[in-house]
Structures are given as structure tokens and as C-alpha cells.
Amino acid sequence: MNAFGIIFSDSYSQNSTHELTRYRSGASLPVGCRFRGIDFILSSLVNADIYTVGLLTKQNYASLVDHLDGGKNWDLDRKKGGLTVLSPYSRGETAVPTATAGKLDALRTIAGYIKDVDKEYVIIGQGNMVANLDIKDILTRHIESEADITLVCAEVENPGEHCMAPTFGEDGLLTEVRFSNDKGKYMVCLNCYCMRKDFLISFIEKANVHGWRDLNRDLVVRHMDSLHILGYIHKGYAAMLDTVAQYFKCNLDMLDADVREDLFNAKRPIITHIHDTVPTQYTEDPSICNTLLADGCEISGNVSDSVIFRKVSIGEGAVIENCVIMQGAVIGKNAVLKNVICDKHVVVSDGAELIGSPAYPYVLRKGAKV
Amino acid sequence: MSTKKEMVAMLLAGGQGTRLYVLTQQTAKPAVPFGGKYRIIDFPLSNCTNSGIDTIGVLTQYQPLELNAYIGNGAPWDLDRMNGGVHILSPYATASGSDWFKGTANAIYQNIPFIDQYDPEYVLILSGDHIYKMDYNKMLQYHKEKGADATIAALNVPLEEASRFGIMNADENNVIYEFEEKPAHPKSTNASMGIYIFTYSKLRKYLCEDEGKEGSSNDFGKDILPAMLAAGEKMVVWPFDGYWKDVGTIDSYWEANMDLLNPNIPLNLSDPKWKIYSRHWAIRPSYVGTGCKIRESMVAEGCTIKGSIWYSVLFSGVELGENSSASSAVIMHNVKIGKNCDIRYAIIADDAVIEDGAVIGADPETYKGEEKWGIAVIGQGAVVKAGQVVKPNEMIAPAGGEQ
Numbered sequence: 001m002n003a004f005g006i007i008f009s010d011s012y013s014q015n016s017t018h019e020l021t022r023y024r025s026g027a028s029l030p031v032g033c034r035f036r037g038i039d040f041i042l043s044s045l046v047n048a049d050i051y052t053v054g055l056l057t058k059q060n061y062a063s064l065v066d067h068l069d070g071g072k073n074w075d076l077d078r079k080k081g082g083l084t085v086l087s088p089y090s091r092g093e094t095a096v097p098t099a100t101a102g103k104l105d106a107l108r109t110i111a112g113y114i115k116d117v118d119k120e121y122v123i124i125g126q127g128n129m130v131a132n133l134d135i136k137d138i139l140t141r142h143i144e145s146e147a148d149i150t151l152v153c154a155e156v157e158n159p160g161e162h163c164m165a166p167t168f169g170e171d172g173l174l175t176e177v178r179f180s181n182d183k184g185k186y187m188v189c190l191n192c193y194c195m196r197k198d199f200l201i202s203f204i205e206k207a208n209v210h211g212w213r214d215l216n217r218d219l220v221v222r223h224m225d226s227l228h229i230l231g232y233i234h235k236g237y238a239a240m241l242d243t244v245a246q247y248f249k250c251n252l253d254m255l256d257a258d259v260r261e262d263l264f265n266a267k268r269p270i271i272t273h274i275h276d277t278v279p280t281q282y283t284e285d286p287s288i289c290n291t292l293l294a295d296g297c298e299i300s301g302n303v304s305d306s307v308i309f310r311k312v313s314i315g316e317g318a319v320i321e322n323c324v325i326m327q328g329a330v331i332g333k334n335a336v337l338k339n340v341i342c343d344k345h346v347v348v349s350d351g352a353e354l355i356g357s358p359a360y361p362y363v364l365r366k367g368a369k370v
Numbered sequence: 371m372s373t374k375k376e377m378v379a380m381l382l383a384g385g386q387g388t389r390l391y392v393l394t395q396q397t398a399k400p401a402v403p404f405g406g407k408y409r410i411i412d413f414p415l416s417n418c419t420n421s422g423i424d425t426i427g428v429l430t431q432y433q434p435l436e437l438n439a440y441i442g443n444g445a446p447w448d449l450d451r452m453n454g455g456v457h458i459l460s461p462y463a464t465a466s467g468s469d470w471f472k473g474t475a476n477a478i479y480q481n482i483p484f485i486d487q488y489d490p491e492y493v494l495i496l497s498g499d500h501i502y503k504m505d506y507n508k509m510l511q512y513h514k515e516k517g518a519d520a521t522i523a524a525l526n527v528p529l530e531e532a533s534r535f536g537i538m539n540a541d542e543n544n545v546i547y548e549f550e551e552k553p554a555h556p557k558s559t560n561a562s563m564g565i566y567i568f569t570y571s572k573l574r575k576y577l578c579e580d581e582g583k584e585g586s587s588n589d590f591g592k593d594i595l596p597a598m599l600a601a602g603e604k605m606v607v608w609p610f611d612g613y614w615k616d617v618g619t620i621d622s623y624w625e626a627n628m629d630l631l632n633p634n635i636p637l638n639l640s641d642p643k644w645k646i647y648s649r650h651w652a653i654r655p656s657y658v659g660t661g662c663k664i665r666e667s668m669v670a671e672g673c674t675i676k677g678s679i680w681y682s683v684l685f686s687g688v689e690l691g692e693n694s695s696a697s698s699a700v701i702m703h704n705v706k707i708g709k710n711c712d713i714r715y716a717i718i719a720d721d722a723v724i725e726d727g728a729v730i731g732a733d734p735e736t737y738k739g740e741e742k743w744g745i746a747v748i749g750q751g752a753v754v755k756a757g758q759v760v761k762p763n764e765m766i767a768p769a770g771g772e773q
Contacts, residue, residue, distance in 0.1 A: 033655030264654035279406030
């Protein structure tokens with residue numbers, strides 16, 4: 001397609017750092033047993049035949065670069081185009097981004113890259129969004145409508161903090177915006193935008209003159225009346241991983257067959273970094289109920305309503321209920337975990353007991369030993 | 371850039387594997403799936419890459435499409451190299467005519483120009499029929515230490531089984547003085563594993579001589595090795611003592627899969643120092659529903675399990691419906707099993723569809739039928755109709771049948 005992608009590795013909102021993103025970017029959050037946040041937007045782009053993608057990193061992006069491995073698994077290791085990691089420090093004249101820097105600042109630092117790409121349209125997305133977007137359809141609708149900007153939106157349950165909740169008129173154009181912390185299921189912008197490249201370049205220059213920094217406030221809200229801003233409603237599942245609660249919910253949502261069918265449909269597969277792990281082994285007497293499991297696990301205990309990542313070992317007699325257990329965790333014999341998120345390589349000793357609340361899960365940080 | 375390589379591996383992957391019957395009707399034996407997410411050829415290819423051998427010629431002939439597509443550019447085994455890497459070598463036509471590979475030695479003979487490009491000191495000959503982990507580099511060190519012209523990996527087999535193998539009789543220094551092909555009264559228990567290292571200059575000479583010989587079957591075991599021994603070349607045995615399994619028959623293939631479920635069998639696929647690599651795709655995680663039992667089994671990603679599994683190996687994308695059970699079964703990629711099915715001692719190949727209420731195979735202890743008991747086999751893409759009974763030892767041909 002005559003388009004390229006720009007992905008933000010983080011959400012650039014001040015509240016977006018939580019226990020799980022302290023040492024990693026939002027885009028490298030492990031999600032759904034074997035995926036990382038970025039896999040969703042990146043695969044959506046590739047599935048729309050978009051093979052030129054710039055990734056804007058902010059901080060803590062070592063694990064992300066490792067995961068992407070030059071874009072190999074997405075066929076993004078191309079001579080022309082392909083995946084380009086755009087570090088904010090990559091240009092001498094670029095100031096080190098401050099905590100308050102917004103997405104517009106970040107785009108300004110890569111204006112050179114944007115100008116050089118030989119494509120007419122750009123899709124801007126975010127690495128901590130979980131949705132399988134039909135970007136071909138988004139782009140086609142955008143071009144047909146002759147809108148200046150298309151905002152990709154979806155109905156999301158408990159979408160988190162300060163998300164942009166737009167209202168569209170009958171003609172599909174944006175009429176109203178509020179920034180919401182409300183619970184419940186309502187329409188929010190997935191921080192995914194489609195526009196002409198030329199439009200983006202001229203807007204970046206204009207923003208620089210005015211000192212505008214924020215994509216949502218300064219591009220969308222400020223120009224709601226002067227620009228044609230179209231809404232594209234993604235009908236499938238969508239979640240943003242901005243808070244621990246959303247992260248927890250998104251993982252457990254995947255226990256629903258409809259959500260899995262939508263996210264992992266065979267027509268637009270979600271691609272990820274391939275590891276050579278053996279299939280999961282089950283021993284003599286495990287009990288598993290309503291659970292998702294990756295490869296490389298050894299399961300001897302009792303697991304229900306949980307999401308188990310790669311290479312997790314669960315000892316005999318252990319009870320795991322409503323948990324998200326990331327890669328490499330070792331859960332000892334007869335340990336009890338309920339409503340717990342275990343970050344990578346957590347060790348829980350035999351007989352230990354940890355109980356969180358379904359609304360506020362207990363988080364064991366990376367490498368923690370209990 | 372120099373293209374010289376110390377050792378080049380040649381992997382004989384052209385065999386049809388007729389004793390695997392329906393499993394190899396549409397695919398070459400090395401491409402047969404194994405162990406939940408692998409194919410047989412992953413073992414020699416991974417052994418090469420783990421042994422530091424980065425130049426491999428894969429000789430294909432029979433039903434090569436799936437194998438060629440699987441190997442691709444070799445990236446899964448880290449064999450996508452600018453210098454070296456994995457190359458598919460198929461029979462080709464020349465100005466003087468075209469030939470299929472007549473025998474294992476002829477296959478290598480026809481590809482002498484490929485080997486010559488890398489000007490190697492040594493050539494490693496492998497086959498794509500076996501499940502094992504081996505450090506070929508150790509074997510090469512041994513070959514060099516012994517100053518051998520040919521080194522043959524040998525497995526110490528029980529004496530009563532020795533007459534099924536090619537047996538090598540060697541002196542106390544492991545120097546071979548006699549070959550016996552499937553001897554009725556074996557003198558030793560050194561069975562050839564079909565893994566050879568040759569000093570290339572010697573191999574090249576004997577391959578060329580053998581090609582000109584009338585009546586030769588152009589086979590390593592029958593022609594090249596005896597000719598070298600007769601001419602007084604130094605041939606040694608390299609004893610190997612790890613897990614090794616020929617998966618050339620339905621029974622041995624099924625057993626090798628079951629071995630993966632036995633913690634006492636020394637084949638560790640998850641050893642980070644000696645990984646077995648394979649080409650696989652990013653598929654969704656496996657889902658285990660409510661009311662299922664899974665015991666002593668291996669389940670790859672992308673499966674949806676609503677029934678029960680005992681002592682079985684499930685490849686990726688398998689669907690097992692409510693109230694269905696699989697025990698002592700090998701169920702390959704994307705097999706769809708409906709509700710209320712009963713599967714015992716069976717191999718079900720890729721993409722087969724087992725409709726509701728089908729019964730496949732039986733436990734040997736409880737089988738009362740008149741025909742001989744055996745593993746039931748369902749071919750690739752075959753459909754077993756609702757309520758159909760597939761008896762033990764029965765085979766259902768793949769969809770599309772013989773091509």
C-alpha cells in the first residue's frame with residue numbers, strides 16, 4: 001500500500017508508567033502468553049502490506065529492540081523501507097526529551113525520516129494497544145472520505161486514564177471530545193491516526209512555530225472545527241495497556257473464545273518474535289480449567305482462569321486462580337496464587353500464599369523471589 | 371572473501387520412507403512432523419548448527435515440495451549465511467542427459483561441484499531419518515586424532531538386535547577390519563548410524579571410481595565403504611552413547627514420540643545449550659477449557675482442548691471437542707476432532723478431520739478383534755466420518771490419495 005507506519009513505543013502520558021512499565025516500554029509489555037504489545041499494531045501494518053515502519057522509542061527500549069530483532073519475523077528486514085528504530089537521541093540537534101515532551105515533539109525529531117519516506121499516507125499507532133486492526137480498510141475509507149485525519153476508535157471497557165473519548169456526527173465527522181477517567185464501556189480513540197504524509201509534515205512545522213506538543217490536544221481538539229476529522233470505528237476487540245488493571249483485564253479477556261477469534265484470526269495473524277521452545281508438558285496429575293498456555297511450560301499443579309506465558313513451571317499441588325504468570329516463573333509446590341500478576345522470572349517458594357483482589361491484582365515485579 | 375570451509379555437511383533427504391506408508395505418501399520422510407512442533411530433519415540441521423557447521427547441502431528427490439518450502443532460506447536453524455548456509459540440491463539435467471540420484475553415493479557424486487566450491491578438508495554425510503542429538507565437531511576431532519580417512523558413528527546395540535543393522539567389526543583401537551550388512555551371526559555390536567566423516571580428497575576419489583564401475587549400486591554402505599576398506603584406507607568407529615532412534619517404521623515413529631513423554635529417556639529437547647530449532651509460526655496460545663483432563667502429555671501452541679488427553683503428543687492447532695479423549699496418540703498440526711470421539715494408540719496426520727463420535731484404534735490390552743493389533747494411522751487431510759470406526763492397525767489414506 002502507498003503508506004507507511006509510525007509507532008510510538010510509549011503513550012507519552014505522565015500517568016502511563018506503572019509497576020510493569022517501570023523498566024520496559026509499553027510496547028514491550030508481554031501480553032497474551034507469547035506476544036508483546038507492539039506485535040498488534042506492527043502485525044496490523046504488515047497485514048495491510050505496509051512494509052515501511054518507523055518506531056519512535058522513548059526510554060527503556062532495550063527489550064523492545066531485542067524483541068524486534070531487525071523486524072525479521074514480520075518480514076520487515078527489507079532493503080527498501082523495512083523497520084527503522086528512531087531513537088530520540090539519534091540526531092545531534094535534538095534535545096533530550098523531557099518528561100513533559102509530547103508526541104508532537106517526538107514527531108518533530110524524526111521529520112527528516114518522514115520526509116524521506118516515499119509514501120503518500122501515514123498510519124500513526126501506539127505500541128501498547130491490543131487490537132487486530134484492518135488497516136487496509138482504514139486507509140481505503142480515509143482516502144475515499146477525503147478527510148484530513150482519520151481517528152481510529154473502538155468501544156473499550158474501562159479504558160483507563162485520560163483517554164480521548166470522541167463523539168462523531170451522522171456524517172462520521174468529529175463533533176465533540178472529552179478526556180475521560182470513567183468506568184464502563186464507551187468509545188475511545190486508540191491513539192491511532194491516518195493522514196496524508198504532506199499534511200503531517202506541514203502540521204509538524206506549524207506545531208513547532210506555535211510550540212504545540214500534544215497530538216490529541218493540539219492536532220485533534222484544537223482543530224476540531226477547522227479540519228475534517230473522521231472517525232473509523234474498529235468493531236473488534238480493543239484494549240490499551242496504560243494501567244495495571246487494564247493490563248490484567250486484557251490478558252484475562254483472552255480467555256473468551258470470541259476475543260481470541262477476533263484478535264488471532266487466521267486472515268490477519270498477529271506475528272511475534274519466534275522462540276524455539278518445546279511444547280508444554282503436563283505431568284501425572286495436573287488440573288487445568290479455562291486457561292491459556294504458551295509453549296515450554298511444565299504443569300503439575302492446578303490452574304484455572306489464568307494466562308500462562310512461556311517456560312513457566314507450576315509445582316505439584318500449587319493453586320493458580322485468575323492469574324497472569326509471565327515467562328520463566330517458577331511456582332513452588334502447594335503455593336497458592338489468586339489474582340496475581342507475576343512479572344518475568346518470578347520465583348514463588350513452596351507453600352507460599354499470595355492473594356490479590358480481582359480489581360486490584362497483586363503484582364510481583366520482575367525477578368522477585370517470594 | 372574466502373569461501374573455504376573446513377567441513378561441509380551433505381544431508382541425504384531424498385528417501386521415500388516407504389515403511390511409513392500413508393505418512394510419507396505426499397511428503398518426504400525428513401519432512402514428517404515429530405514431537406509436537408518439529409520435523410525429523412530439524413534434528414540433523416540443529417545438530418549441524420549447534421556443532422558449528424554452517425554449510426549444508428540437502429539432497430532431495432522424492433516429493434520435495436514440502437521439504438523445500440520448510441527449509442526455505444535456512445533462517446530457523448541460523449543457516450541463512452552469505453558464505454555457506456543451507457542449500458537444496460535436487461537432481462538436475464546436464465548437456466549429456468539427466469539423471470535421478472541412483473544411490474546415496476551417486477547423489478553425492480552428482481554434487482561434487484557444490485562441495486568443490488567450498489574446498490573442504492572433510493565432508494560429513496548425514497541422513498534425515500533419525501532422532502538424536504550429536505556433536506559432529508567431537509566426531510571430527512576424533513577423525514583428526516585418529517588420522518582416519520573415514521569415521522563412522524556407531525551405536526552399541528543389544529546383540530540380539532545386531533542382525534538388523536550394518537555391523538562394523540573393529541580392533542581395540544576402533545580401526546575397522548570388516549563390514550557385515552545385517553549379519554545372521556553378528557561378531558560385534560557396533561551398529562552403523564549412517565553418519566560418516568570422510569577426508570574429502572579420499573571420498574572424491576572413491577566416488578569418481580565407483581561411478582565408473584559397472585553393476586555398482588552407487589551406495590555408501592554397499593559400495594564406497596567396502597571399496598575403501600579393501601584398498602586399505604584407515605576407517606575407524608566413533609562410539610556414540612546418547613539417545614538415537616530410527617523413525618523409519620510406524621511403530622518406531624510412534625515410540626519415538628512417546629519417548630518424549632518419558633522423563634527417564636535421555637532426549638532433552640529443552641536444553642538451552644543444544645536447542646532443536648524448527649520453522650514455526652506465531653500462533654495463538656493453547657486454550658484448555660473446563661472439565662478436561664490432561665495427563666503426561668505434550669501440547670504445542672494453538673490448540674483448543676475441551677476433551678481429555680492421556681500420554682499423547684499434540685502438535686499446534688489441534689482442536690479436541692467435548693467428551694472426546696485421546697490416549698497414547700500422536701496428533702499432528704491442525705487436526706480437528708469433534709465431540710465424543712475415542713482415540714487410542716493412533717497417529718493422525720496434519721489437517722485430518724475426525725467427526726463426532728468416531729472411534730480410532732484400541733488399547734492393546736483390551737483389544738478383542740480378530741485381526742492383528744497395531745497403531746491406527748489416519749493420513750494427511752483425511753476425513754473420518756461421524757461414528758466411523760477405524761480399527762487398530764488400519765490406515766486411512768490421505769485426502770487426494772496417490773498423486
